[in-house]
Amino acid sequence: DVITYKVTYSVPVPENGLTELKVIDTMDKGLTFTNEAGNITVKDDQAGETATEKTLTYDTDYVATLDSTTNKVTIDFAKYLDSLQKNSTEEFTITYKVRLNENAVLGQTGNQNKVELVYKNHGETDSKTKTPDPDKVVKVFTYGIDLLKKGEGTNTVLKGVEFTLTDNTGKAVNVKKNDSNTFYTPGGSSNTVTTDDQGKIFIRGLKPGTYKLTETKTNAGYVLLKDPVVIVIKEDNAIGGAEATVGSKPVTMQNDQKNSGSKTAEVPLTVVNSKGFDLPATGGRGIALFTIAGIAIVAAAGSLLFMRKR
Numbered sequence: 001d002v003i004t005y006k007v008t009y010s011v012p013v014p015e016n017g018l019t020e021l022k023v024i025d026t027m028d029k030g031l032t033f034t035n036e037a038g039n040i041t042v043k044d045d046q047a048g049e050t051a052t053e054k055t056l057t058y059d060t061d062y063v064a065t066l067d068s069t070t071n072k073v074t075i076d077f078a079k080y081l082d083s084l085q086k087n088s089t090e091e092f093t094i095t096y097k098v099r100l101n102e103n104a105v106l107g108q109t110g111n112q113n114k115v116e117l118v119y120k121n122h123g124e125t126d127s128k129t130k131t132p133d134p135d136k137v138v139k140v141f142t143y144g145i146d147l148l149k150k151g152e153g154t155n156t157v158l159k160g161v162e163f164t165l166t167d168n169t170g171k172a173v174n175v176k177k178n179d180s181n182t183f184y185t186p187g188g189s190s191n192t193v194t195t196d197d198q199g200k201i202f203i204r205g206l207k208p209g210t211y212k213l214t215e216t217k218t219n220a221g222y223v224l225l226k227d228p229v230v231i232v233i234k235e236d237n238a239i240g241g242a243e244a245t246v247g248s249k250p251v252t253m254q255n256d257q258k259n260s261g262s263k264t265a266e267v268p269l270t271v272v273n274s275k276g277f278d279l280p281a282t283g284g285r286g287i288a289l290f291t292i293a294g295i296a297i298v299a300a301a302g303s304l305l306f307m308r309k310r
Helices: 078-083 285-309
Strands: 002-013 018-027 031-033 040-044 063-067 072-076 088-100 111-121 128-130 143-151 162-167 182-184 192-194 200-206 209-217 229-235 242-246 249-251 266-273
Touching: 002 018, 002 111, 018 031, 018 078, 018 088, 143 209, 192 200, 209 266, 229 266, 242 266, 249 266
Parallel strands: 143 266, 182 200
Antiparallel strands: 002 088, 018 072, 018 111, 031 088, 040 088, 063 072, 111 128, 143 200, 162 192, 162 209, 209 229, 229 242, 242 249
């Protein structure tokens, strides 16, 4: 749901100091960064004989900006350049949080941010740029459930069937609804999901784990499922590959419908409701006739018994 990133870097400070120092993080559109003081922590180890650590102040020692069009975060240390010790190597640690949003790509493609350090020595015209090693590129992976609801023995899809979504401990997994059949987590204040006109439900943004879909409402003439549908999503490696089971049986995960090139993204399943029996209504004319007939029979039997005793 919420991902904490930590950027650590060192920058050489020459005798005449620096004239530019920035950290730029370009995030995929599936990640949301909140630009506020409580969401960023910047520490400088203040290289030198004292080697003490200093926590920098938001909007005083550095300025953070967010370009919402490109989803690029820039942390500019222009205000802090005079505090850097000359002829040293300054080391910084930046910690901040982002949240997955409804644009997150499911499956192996993942959601990543690209960080670079930009600095310029005093007296030079060109900036220098440093990027992480390829093996340090971080991706966040998320998954989904693609559910189809049908009636027993037919191709009839069932509209308006409701389920509640919980984790393996029974805790509600709240979702928010963005269109007729798509639900995103985290978000929202309810863990109820409902099938649309095509009998479909898409749940997006799930981390690996065990989930339970418990049916709470179905169509007239059908019986509610006795047991929850148990879905287990297991991430099997660091590149976002995943495997899943439904009711302990393995299933083949499908591509992300919104990003068809991203594999092992969604757990497909079809849930079937059995037909039930329509019970007659009570309190109508039919039962009244049975009641009158019963009273008449009892009265007749009483009269016959009385006459026989006489």
